[in-house]
Amino acid sequence: MIIRNLTKEIQHQPILTKISLEINEGEFVAVLGASGSGKTTFLKCLALREAWDEGQYIYEGKDISKAGWLEKLKLNKHWAFLEEKADVQPRKSALKNVLRGRLFHTPIWRLMTGRVSTEEYANAMDYLENVGLLDKASMAAEKLSGGERQRIALARGFVQRAKVIFADEPISGIDPAGAERVMQDFRYVCQRDKATVICTMHNAEFAQRYASRILGLAGGKIVVDVTGRPLTQREKSLIFE
Numbered sequence: 232m233i234i235r236n237l238t239k240e241i242q243h244q245p246i247l248t249k250i251s252l253e254i255n256e257g258e259f260v261a262v263l264g265a266s267g268s269g270k271t272t273f274l275k276c277l278a279l280r281e282a283w284d285e286g287q288y289i290y291e292g293k294d295i296s297k298a299g300w301l302e303k304l305k306l307n308k309h310w311a312f313l314e315e316k317a318d319v320q321p322r323k324s325a326l327k328n329v330l331r332g333r334l335f336h337t338p339i340w341r342l343m344t345g346r347v348s349t350e351e352y353a354n355a356m357d358y359l360e361n362v363g364l365l366d367k368a369s370m371a372a373e374k375l376s377g378g379e380r381q382r383i384a385l386a387r388g389f390v391q392r393a394k395v396i397f398a399d400e401p402i403s404g405i406d407p408a409g410a411e412r413v414m415q416d417f418r419y420v421c422q423r424d425k426a427t428v429i430c431t432m433h434n435a436e437f438a439q440r441y442a443s444r445i446l447g448l449a450g451g452k453i454v455v456d457v458t459g460r461p462l463t464q465r466e467k468s469l470i471f472e
């Protein structure tokens with residue numbers, strides 16, 4: 232994806248100012264920034280969940296800056312957006328929540344009858360196993376921890392075979408072991424499926440250990456763009472001070 236001059240104001244306050252960058256397939260991009268620096272707004276603009284004031288957005292060679300609802304619907308077939316608080320249906324089982332990822336790929340008659348093919352069932356169970364939740368497949372999502380719910384949302388993105396996963400603070404409020412697991416899962420889909428993962432976070436430590444690229448957002452601009460190496464002290468202070 233190519234972003235040129237992305238600009239966004241909220242209530243006449245500049246939040247993002249002429250941001251330009253290119254993100255390649257298979258990259259695991261962590262967007263770091265202090266609280267209020269505009270990380271969520273940036274992510275939502277990239278996922279076309281927030282309107283851009285200005286700028287050009289090229290995805291797979293096509294200009295999607297002014298994508299209408301039909302085009303967005305098509306994009307959402309291949310894009311997954313993970314909210315900060317995992318968007319799961321609390322009363323439904325982990326498995327049913329994961330199967331929701333196939334919504335866009337399921338024929339209407341199957342949606343109406345609620346029947347799931349054996350292949351889709353096996354596939355969803357595989358992904359639950361990948362995220363370490365096979366033994367909790369039949370448990371209602373509301374009975375699971377925050378980290379486990381985040382991993383269900385992740386497994387749903389995986390079964391959707393999303394080409395791009397946008398994740399807003401996916402490890403905030405999760406214990407360190409759960410956070411490791413989520414970050415490992417992201418890295419896994421990038422390496423194995425060539426998915427692109429873009430996630431916002433506060434934790435530079437995790438970003439350095441797992442992401443292939445780190446973007447630092449401050450003052451409405453990308454002030455740091457580093458691939459394949461940890462941040463220097465100076466870069467950290469550019470982002471967080």
Ligand SMILES: Nc1ncnc2c1ncn2[C@@H]1O[C@H](COP(=O)(O)OP(=O)(O)OP(=O)(O)O)[C@@H](O)[C@H]1O
Nearest residue numbers: 241242246264265266267268269270271272273431
């Ligand atoms: N709907 C809104 N109405 C008014 N101001 C908003 C709105 N959405 C975002 N903002 C403001 O825009 C700025 C950037 O917000 P954003 O949520 O993108 O930052 P962030 O870096 O994700 O913050 P955090 O890390 O605290 O979640 C903040 O100052 C916020 O108050």
